[in-house]
Amino acid sequence: MRMTGISKYPALTRFLHWVVALMVLATMPIGVAMQQDGLARPTQDLLFILHKNGGVIILALVLVRIAWRMATPAPALPPQTPDWQKRMAKFVQTALYALLVVMAVSGYIRVRAGGFPVEMLDAIGFPAFVPRSDALAETAQRIHALARFPLAALIVLHIAAGLKHLISRDGVFSHIWPPLGR
Numbered sequence: 447m448r449m450t451g452i453s454k455y456p457a458l459t460r461f462l463h464w465v466v467a468l469m470v471l472a473t474m475p476i477g478v479a480m481q482q483d484g485l486a487r488p489t490q491d492l493l494f495i496l497h498k499n500g501g502v503i504i505l506a507l508v509l510v511r512i513a514w515r516m517a518t519p520a521p522a523l524p525p526q527t528p529d530w531q532k533r534m535a536k537f538v539q540t541a542l543y544a545l546l547v548v549m550a551v552s553g554y555i556r557v558r559a560g561g562f563p564v565e566m567l568d569a570i571g572f573p574a575f576v577p578r579s580d581a582l583a584e585t586a587q588r589i590h591a592l593a594r595f596p597l598a599a600l601i602v603l604h605i606a607a608g609l610k611h612l613i614s615r616d617g618v619f620s621h622i623w624p625p626l627g628r
């Protein structure tokens with residue numbers, strides 16, 4: 447990532463940030479809700495379809511975001527920002543990208559190794575790439591269930607930092623806002 451004198455992230459970065467944020471905030475509770483006992487079958491099926499296919503779209507968008515973020519300039523934090531805050535922001539943002547990839551890939555492997563469909567990909571004939579294996583499905587399921595805790599913790603930290611910037615009007619929130627336009 448190159449730091450420059452620009453005052454905002456490029457429009458595509460801002461747009462992808464807010465689309466992925468909304469999708470992740472919907473996907474996590476759906477992932478928990480779809481496993482509750484007593485759900486009507488059609489409701490459960492719909493939640494699974496939304497979760498699995500939404501998760502695959504998140505993965506694709508996060509990979510585009512990572513590539514695009516590395517290729518484009520980023521606005522610098524205000525010069526008075528303490529070093530620990532700069533390091534913390536970098537750590538949280540990098541870990542968020544990494545955990546989103548871990549989450550989506552483990553979910554995908556869990557489903558494919560378990561022999562289940564990913565409707566959107568099956569419809570276009572996209573190959574599974576993952577062998578059918580109960581042991582692999584179980585390991586991926588464990589990773590998927592565990593990774594949600596650090597992911598949720600980082601999302602809370604990230605939102606708290608964003609709100610702090612919004613309230614203190616130090617100009618950092620407008621690096622990533624608005625999602626569309628200049």
Ligand code: HEM
Binds near residue numbers: 477497
């Ligand atoms: C960044 C994307 C994703 C996030 C944030 C996410 C989040 C979650 C969460 C929080 C749960 C509940 C875990 C639990 O209660 O144990 C869950 C469960 C689940 N997720 Fe995801 N998920 C994502 C992507 C995917 C993808 C791409 C797939 C499959 C294509 C998938 C398939 C599943 C399945 C099948 C479950 C039920 C647990 C099981 O029986 O294995 N997820 N997910």
